[in-house]
Amino acid sequence: MRNISDTIARLSAMRSRPVGSGQGRDDHLADMTGFGSNPGALRARFYLPKNLPKEAPLIVVLHGCTQTAAGYNDGSGWSELAAEQGFSVLFPEQQRANNANLCFNWFVSGDISRDSGEALSIRQMIEAAVVTHGLDRKRIFITGLSAGGAMAAAMLAAYPEVFAGGAIIAGLAYGSASTIPEAFDRMRGHGGPSRAELQRLLRAASPHKGPWPRISIWQGTADTTVVPANADALLAQWHGVHSLGDRPTRTEKVDGQTRKVWSDGKGRDVVETYTIARMGHGTPLKxxxxxxxxxxxxxxxxxxxxxxxxxxxxxxxxxxxVRRKAKAEAAAGAALQPFAQKEKPRAVRVDPTPQPSKARGSAGGITKIIEDALRAAGLMR
Incomplete structure (x- = not known):
């Protein structure tokens, strides 16, 4: 275990890192308020494309340390892809009062356990988004980078029944650390639970018995912040619930990088890993x-x-x-162009001041629907 002086030095180094992408750029995300009790005191940002199809998918995207939701969106292009392909995106955002480096608290038991802390806040955001916008409950996915990736792993463990799939980029296995010194040790590849214990922790995180979310794991070979051993731990953790063997079903090259795929007994691809040669710590882009x-x-x-x-x-x-059509319409000036809008996006407020009208679509009606849904799901008292 690291001594306290080493831990302090590492925290100081993290504080000195530049804030993530998008700072000073136009913010194309809306605020989402009134989504529940929010015990983790997180901010919720949201992107809803124009002309969103009925029962559209929802992607939950978690930024890394020192980053913001808008910055991570600007870099990763999730809302750009959402406009192109027709889905919505939820961006939970950490607050400095919770973590000085804006990291999600992936190593704090009270923030990653089912129905508590930051995990419950994110779950409440998801429920409010689904109810408010009529999204598809069978197509909810989550992804994140670094601490956001570790928090995505925690959400997949705590609420596996909510998600159809998850993607963890330079992240860590659920339950691999419970203190700050342990967190730094795991990031560097020191110690950690055994393969059997990682699988036990995942199964014990919720009462869910399956089916389990599909998992995508991304790791750079030159990452010295979250070393490649963590990707191995994640793979081992999810192999158990999917009953997969160590040998992949197939190995292939995608855009020059190594992709390994494990398929289940029905031939469905359920776990994949991308190993990015010579890449350091971050989200891979093209x-x-x-x-x-x-x-x-x-x-x-x-x-x-x-x-x-x-x-x-x-x-x-x-x-x-769809991408070809979007490109063609863009050339003709008729495509969805959310990044060209000059006006600020409207806030997605799911708990506005009640209006006198009791019509189904009124603000008061929406608020009651949200609260009833949260209570029915056990997410609000």
Missing amino acids: TSGEDGLGRAAPFMLDIGISSTRHIAGFWELTKPE
Whole structure:
């Protein structure tokens, strides 16, 4: 275990890092308020494309340390892809009062356990978004980078019945640390639960017995912040619930990088890993070309492969013909162009001041629907 002086030094180094991408750029996310008791005291940001299809999917995106929701969105291009392919995106955002480095508290038991702390806040956001906008409960997914990736792993463990899939980028296995010194040790690949214990922790995190979410794991081979051993731990943790063998079903090259895939007994791809050669700590991007998304920034690394687009593809949310149509309409000036809007996006307020009208679509009616749904799900008293 690291001594306290080493821990303090590492925390100081993290504070000195630049804030994530998008600082000073236009913020294209709306605020989402009144989504529940919010015990984790998180902020909720939301992106809702124009002309969203009925029962559209929902992607939950968790930023890394020192980053903001808007910054991570600007770098990763999730809302850009949402406008292109027709889904909504929820961005929980950490507050400095909770963590000085804006890290989600993935190593604090009270914040990663089912129905408590930050985990419950995110779950309440999801429920409010689904009820308010009529989203598809069978197509809810979650992804994150670094501490956000570790928190995504925690959400997948605590609420596996909520998610159809998850993607963890440079993250850590659920339950691998319970203190700050342990967190730094695990990040560096020191110690940690055994394979059997990791699998036990995942199964014990909720009463769920299956089916389990599909998992995508991304890791750079040159990452010295969250070393590759953590990707191995994540893979071992999820192998258990999916009853997979150590040997992948297939190994292939995608955009020059190594992808391994494990399929279940029905031939469905349920776990994949991407090993990005010579990449350090961050989210892999491809920002140029027909399929380019996002922009490079600290911890947002333009290395020629778009994790955003490939993750959405693994979740079966992207259709190439939709992208071609969007490109053609853009050339004709008729496409959805959310980033060209000059006006600020409207706030997505699910708990506004009640209005006199009792019509189904009134603000008061929406508030009651949200609260009733949260109580029915056991997410609010």
